[in-house]
Amino acid sequence: MNKQRKIYYRYLTRLSFYVCNIITVKKASANLGQTGSPRFAPASTQVAGEAGAVNLVLILLAVAGVVIFILLTQFPLQRQKEETLYPKPPSQAAQTQTGSGAPSGAHYNLNIIGVPKNKTADLTGSQGHRIFVPLEGNCKINLSEGDFQVLDANCTDGPSAFQLPNPDPDNDGITEYSVYARALGKPGGKSTTTTCATDPVTGEEWCSVYSMVLVREKGKSSFTNVSKVLLYVYADINGDGTLERYPLFDAALQDYLWNYDNNGLKLAQLRFYQVSTNVNQ
Numbered sequence: 456m457n458k459q460r461k462i463y464y465r466y467l468t469r470l471s472f473y474v475c476n477i478i479t480v481k482k483a484s485a486n487l488g489q490t491g492s493p494r495f496a497p498a499s500t501q502v503a504g505e506a507g508a509v510n511l512v513l514i515l516l517a518v519a520g521v522v523i524f525i526l527l528t529q530f531p532l533q534r535q536k537e538e539t540l541y542p543k544p545p546s547q548a549a550q551t552q553t554g555s556g557a558p559s560g561a562h563y564n565l566n567i568i569g570v571p572k573n574k575t576a577d578l579t580g581s582q583g584h585r586i587f588v589p590l591e592g593n594c595k596i597n598l599s600e601g602d603f604q605v606l607d608a609n610c611t612d613g614p615s616a617f618q619l620p621n622p623d624p625d626n627d628g629i630t631e632y633s634v635y636a637r638a639l640g641k642p643g644g645k646s647t648t649t650t651c652a653t654d655p656v657t658g659e660e661w662c663s664v665y666s667m668v669l670v671r672e673k674g675k676s677s678f679t680n681v682s683k684v685l686l687y688v689y690a691d692i693n694g695d696g697t698l699e700r701y702p703l704f705d706a707a708l709q710d711y712l713w714n715y716d717n718n719g720l721k722l723a724q725l726r727f728y729q730v731s732t733n734v735n736q
């Protein structure tokens with residue numbers, strides 16, 4: 456029981472005590488009138504009747520007092536408690552997104568920067584969060600399992616390398632993390648990224664039937680969830696007419712990579728968030 460409520464109950468008890476006291480005093484005075492003046496029987500009956508009426512009024516007042524006290528004390532207390540526990544509705548807090556279309560919160564950022572053919576990529580001042588790709592043409596970003604890290608930032612002189620965690624070790628379609636992407640830079644560019652891997656038995660390379668297509672339109676660019684496209688290979692590997700789904704680093708395939716096909720996109724921005732995505736939907 457909290458302090459405020461204790462005070463209310465103390466006042467309530469005190470009020471009841473006063474009411475009882477008044478009733479007792481009234482009853483006593485009525486009895487006194489009856490015993491002290493036996494000759495005035497009609498008068499004492501009148502006093503007793505008045506005392507009864509006063510008692511009824513006092514009891515009604517006491518009941519009303521109790522009801523008012525309950526209304527005053529209980530409801531403000533409950534409301535205050537709820538406000539303290541939930542400053543924001545939980546559903547609203549969970550769904551909070553930034554204006555960019557990506558979730559809020561900590562994330563790993565990776566910039567894929569398009570470099571014109573006659574320019575060389577400046578690899579100095581690296582913070583390890585970008586990969587240089589040809590502004591026009593194809594490039595392979597080899598993927599390996601581990602903490603988020605750029606292992607080879609230059610994709611203009613051959614394949615580059617990126618490391619990222621296993622997105623769905625049990626392959627139930629619920630990812631361990633999510634990846635969001637958006638196109639930035641001068642309007643007009645476009646890139647297509649496809650996840651591919653090699654069958655260790657036949658040596659055949661399989662590419663997912665889904666690709667991430669980023670187009671730089673004019674104006675504000677928003678993030679979209681590309682987890683299904685960048686973290687899985689969907690292909691009919693056994694030839695039964697149904698697509699198989701393999702998350703990155705599934706043992707059924709090997710040498711996972713992103714095939715980056717650039718058509719003038721200056722900057723593709725990827726963000727990895729510690730939230731899951733259900734790719735079954």
Ligand SMILES: [Ca+2]
Pocket residue numbers: 622623624625626627628629630631
């Ligand atoms: Ca999973």
Ligand SMILES: [Ca+2]
Pocket residue numbers: 690691692693694695696697698699
């Ligand atoms: Ca199949």
